[in-house]
Amino acid sequence: MFALVDCNNFFVSCERVFHPSLRFKPVVVLSNNDGCAISRSNEAKVLGIAMGAPIFQCAGVVQQHNVTVFSANFVLYGDMSHRVMSVLSEFTPRLEVYSIDEAFLSLEGLEPSALDAVARQIRAGVKQQTGIPVCVGLAPTKTLAKIANHIAKNHKEMEGVFLFQDEETMNAWLQKTPVDDVWGIGKAKAGLLERHGIHNALDLKNAPDQWIQKHLTVMTLRTVLELRGIACLALEEIQPDKKAICTSRTFGVEVKNFSEMKEAVAAYVSRSAEKLRDQNSLAGYIQVFIETNRFKETPYYRNAAGVDLSPPDAYTPRLIATADHLLKKIFRDGFSYKRCGVILSDFVPQTREPRDLFEAQYQGSDRQRLMEVMDQYNRRAHTGKLFFAAEGLGKSWSMKQAHRSKRFTTCWDELLEILV
């Protein structure tokens, strides 16, 4: 038996923990650079603010209904997520952190009659210890647990918990679930299914295996089996290392000259390399890309360049120098750039033995010690970060964040103040 625990409107809920007066009021959290709405309170959803909607297009509604708007505060959300997961792990050691705001729990071995009560305890426990409201869906497969969670979320009378009982009631619910609400069925597959008369989850559950495998893929066949209660997706308790690490941002102000672009690239290399060292990997490939604003009428330009790193490395200064070289290849004067990014890939473990006699070793070198000192310092001091001069001092290109709340849980000088 799986439980899917999913936080309600997670980013908005994080903000509300520290701004309790915003309960029952319309609130949205914006993407980086204050671009799109990426989390909305129920009240904001009712006002018609769509997921991913550019906020400038909602300016009228925002003003008219006094919608509270926050810039994204991922430091806060990351820490709150950590707290939620930590509460969940008190209920079972077998848990998969699936995303920043949801986790699958194995409730194997529990008496069927106890499931509902445990789910309610989980919900109450998370709420009490973190202030975050969650919904719980229970089912014999992950795909069904996802649907159960949807039902818990969208039907108030369930009080945040839904358990798939007998086949008959389950089928009735599946029939009410549009096929594109099924986990793993996106726009493209839903379109194809719809054209063949498969409109809801029950239709999909009853579709012939051969037809599915022929017209869709073996992955979709797995989804179908899961809908039938045959578990094909296991709980992934150990988070595998990342296979690629990407850092990219749109600029607050478009970048025209090379030296500014160089700073931004260096900053993103630096961030990527930190994530790389976090998982004790060395990168064997580095890629840089730049892009102009794709929404503008002016000619669009996008280009990317990459190079093998031999030997693989995690030493930021070398990565910055290499990225610099790549940027020179693709940068064209005369464009206003909106975005750039850095991708590291082809990872090997830091502890890997050198491949030949002359391969410089990162492991155990002064370079590694230097990186460790930097990382340790930066982990401790979320502000006043130690950084490379190549990243620049002005950072005129940095993203817009006009409405960011404080980092209440991770910075000493941004603690919540309560006036008595």
Added chain:
DNA sequence: TCTGGGGTCCTAGGACCC
């Protein structure tokens, strides 16, 4: 004026091999 960021997996098709 203004439009996010970070991942994974699968497939088709080309290059190459015997």
Added chain:
DNA sequence: TCTGGGGTCCTAGGACCC
């Protein structure tokens, strides 16, 4: 005139997820 069969590996691009 005529031109096989069976593999592997890599890459780009698409689809999907949050």
